[in-house]
Amino acid sequence: MVETLLLAVSKRDEDRRAELAETAAGVLGADGRVEILHAFDEERYEERRAQLNVDRYSETTADDIARRNTVAADLANRLQERDIEVAIRGAVGDAADAILRAVDDVDADMVVVGGRDRSQTGKFLFGSTAQDVLLGAPVPVTFVKARDDARTPVEA
Template sequence: MTLETILLAVGPGDADRADELAATVVEVARPAAATVVLGHVFTREEYDQVLDRLDFDPDGEVDPDDVATRHATIRDIRAVLEEHGVDYEVRGAVGDHGTTIVDLAESVGAERVVVGGRRRSPTGKAVFGSTAQEVLLSAPCPVTFVRGED
């Protein structure tokens, strides 16, 4: 199977594993000459906080793609992709992390999703849920899980 589009889904908790996510997506994308869609998913509350922190006009027309482009985690990953000559585009989305990542994967026609997460106990997954688990179970394509440092 030839990969043309890979979705690298990031969120607020991924700043500490941006290097691992970038290295993984470069490893998958380069041999296939695939385009990476850097998708940053915000909950509504996270999105409003980022708009405030990045000094967006709250009364103006704001595009989630623009907000994602200015986010530090996306900037860090973009720098690595550019360094390795990997084509990319940035998409921002607002909604529940898991379902919005799955929706984004479907809308961009991703043949692979790369998502980060932490090691969690079975009880932690049952009690708190897991974005990565939801993506692994619901994505329309294979998912690569990148575990951050514990």
């Protein structure tokens, strides 16, 4: 079983919070802990600071901003309701690099990332954080795909 799980999240994970929490809880050992990481690019980080009315010169850190993030806070609550130890951390910069650094920083045994279905061309043109983590992580990575509730079966 997994002792320390790194759960990487972003704003795009709003619709898959339940699946991410369920996946994390399902792989943890009895005394396991979850480190939730929200990585912001520089622009999004500054936007979030402005939205939260954080003064440019304050000592507020990326960890503080991440703790005030709805997705991260909700996931922490869902996991804590299951008596799972949780910490929220933040990082500024390239998401894949931040996730891979955090694997070492928290001594993670496994990473869980969310993502959406994209074509190979789309991944090539726009990059894929999940793909970079899958290929670069020194530990197992679980990919939690977004549910597409808009898809409905076509009747014959």
